[in-house]
Amino acid sequence: MVATPFPEAATPRMLSRRQALAAIAIPAIAGLALWWGKRDLLNPCANAGSPGHRVDPALLAQAWAGLDPRRVLDLHVHLLGEGPGPDDPWVNPAMRELANPFSYAHFALMANASCLGHDPATWSRQYASRLGALADEFPAGVRFLLLALDGYHRENGQLDRGRTVFMVPDAYAAGVARANPGRFVWAASIHPYREDAIERLRKAADAGARAVKWIPYFMGIDPASPRCRPFYRELARLGLPLVSHGGWEHELVEGGVQDHGNPLRLRAALEEGATVVVGHCAIQGDFADLDQPMSRNPKPSFELFARLMQAPDYRGRLYGDLSAVVLEGRQPGALARLISTPEWHPWLLNGSDYPGPGIVAVMGTKGLVEEGVLAAKDAERLVHIQSHNPLLYDFLLKRCLAWKGERWPASVFETERVLRGHTRQ
Numbered sequence: 001m002v003a004t005p006f007p008e009a010a011t012p013r014m015l016s017r018r019q020a021l022a023a024i025a026i027p028a029i030a031g032l033a034l035w036w037g038k039r040d041l042l043n044p045c046a047n048a049g050s051p052g053h054r055v056d057p058a059l060l061a062q063a064w065a066g067l068d069p070r071r072v073l074d075l076h077v078h079l080l081g082e083g084p085g086p087d088d089p090w091v092n093p094a095m096r097e098l099a100n101p102f103s104y105a106h107f108a109l110m111a112n113a114s115c116l117g118h119d120p121a122t123w124s125r126q127y128a129s130r131l132g133a134l135a136d137e138f139p140a141g142v143r144f145l146l147l148a149l150d151g152y153h154r155e156n157g158q159l160d161r162g163r164t165v166f167m168v169p170d171a172y173a174a175g176v177a178r179a180n181p182g183r184f185v186w187a188a189s190i191h192p193y194r195e196d197a198i199e200r201l202r203k204a205a206d207a208g209a210r211a212v213k214w215i216p217y218f219m220g221i222d223p224a225s226p227r228c229r230p231f232y233r234e235l236a237r238l239g240l241p242l243v244s245h246g247g248w249e250h251e252l253v254e255g256g257v258q259d260h261g262n263p264l265r266l267r268a269a270l271e272e273g274a275t276v277v278v279g280h281c282a283i284q285g286d287f288a289d290l291d292q293p294m295s296r297n298p299k300p301s302f303e304l305f306a307r308l309m310q311a312p313d314y315r316g317r318l319y320g321d322l323s324a325v326v327l328e329g330r331q332p333g334a335l336a337r338l339i340s341t342p343e344w345h346p347w348l349l350n351g352s353d354y355p356g357p358g359i360v361a362v363m364g365t366k367g368l369v370e371e372g373v374l375a376a377k378d379a380e381r382l383v384h385i386q387s388h389n390p391l392l393y394d395f396l397l398k399r400c401l402a403w404k405g406e407r408w409p410a411s412v413f414e415t416e417r418v419l420r421g422h423t424r425q
Contacts, residue, residue, distance in 0.1 A: 048137060053388040069141035075415050080168070081125075091166045113360075114131075145210060145351075146185070147243070150191045152220045163253050170188045188200075192221060212235060215279075218253060224264075241420065243321065244276065244279060276319070286298035302334045320347060339373060352391055364383075
């Protein structure tokens with residue numbers, strides 16, 4: 001029996017979210033998935049040839065106005081799969097154990113969002129095939145950054161599989177990208193505590209990696225640790241940006257440290273000259289204010305991110321990634337501020353967090369309309385696209401968002417410029 005890597009205890013705030021997602025698992029556990037499907041809470045996994053798959057031409061024209069598809073790149077696309085080899089993706093078996101309802105629900109939602117099917121032997125092929133089909137509905141030239149993900153490592157640098165949620169090796173991400181270079185580029189993921197971290201980083205750069213991806217909570221990385229500074233210096237030398245998750249993360253790791261997602265902990269990377277992309281603009285959660293060590297009052301993560309964005313010393317090397325900023329649970333008013341702060345716009349980059357946009361149960365347009373950042377008529381034109389192409393849905397949705405007449409400019413979506421070796425041959 002696989003030991004569960006997931007804690008039973010959590011803070012009250014996290015507990016409510018854990019309970020909510022665990023509740024989503026109950027229908028599956030009780031055999032009521034069909035009941036949920038009838039209520040449009042599951043992804044029907046339609047495709048471009050399915051009945052009703054029609055995108056309003058006026059919506060497309062509006063979305064692509066002023067954009068150069070050759071510069072458009074989705075900065076945040078996850079890979080997933082399962083295989084026996086060292087270069088294959090791996091999912092912790094506990095994610096599929098009914099005895100762990102929260103983790104089971106989390107994985108079930110991801111699997112449904114990406115249309116994995118029920119046979120683990122086909123997951124890698126199925127995931128990559130569908131992702132390619134979704135990408136091909138975009139104009140020629142648009143590309144997507146595929147993210148590798150290293151595992152959880154102990155303080156001694158050794159991999160801890162029991163606390164690893166899932167892994168996507170660099171070699172796998174590189175292979176998927178090489179198979180479809182017109183659509184995909186890739187980002188490496190290297191734990192900085194590894195003895196061979198610098199060597200791996202150089203090899204990844206030589207192999208064509210365009211960035212490095214971290215999820216500090218999932219990987220057991222303290223971005224403020226002095227142990228990371230040599231890694232940051234090498235990132236700066238190689239010109240590889242660090243795309244690091246910012247803010248709260250799902251409570252899936254026993255003993256996981258949520259404060260590793262505190263955006264202020266990424267200052268060490270900026271101080272060493274690295275370029276940093278803060279995932280999700282750190283839009284969820286609360287953290288200690290590291291600038292006021294005597295204070296016991298946590299601050300919203302987004303406010304700490306905003307403090308970094310306003311620091312002149314980091315201008316030109318600090319970016320915010322817009323993936324998942326449309327999900328519920330964000331700090332009230334944060335999305336409107338991201339839209340309506342033009343001085344931030346050159347430093348914001350679009351990403352989808354795929355397969356996240358395919359989670360029908362938690363990603364919709366109703367709350368955005370109520371918040372005043374999405375017109376009801378646009379919501380009506382968007383809603384059906386999610387079931388056919390979550391990538392396209394996320395892109396079109398963000399192109400429609402507005403706050404008091406302000407929208408995100410083309411530069412937010414033309415993100416190729418930030419990646420290493422961005423000039424196309």
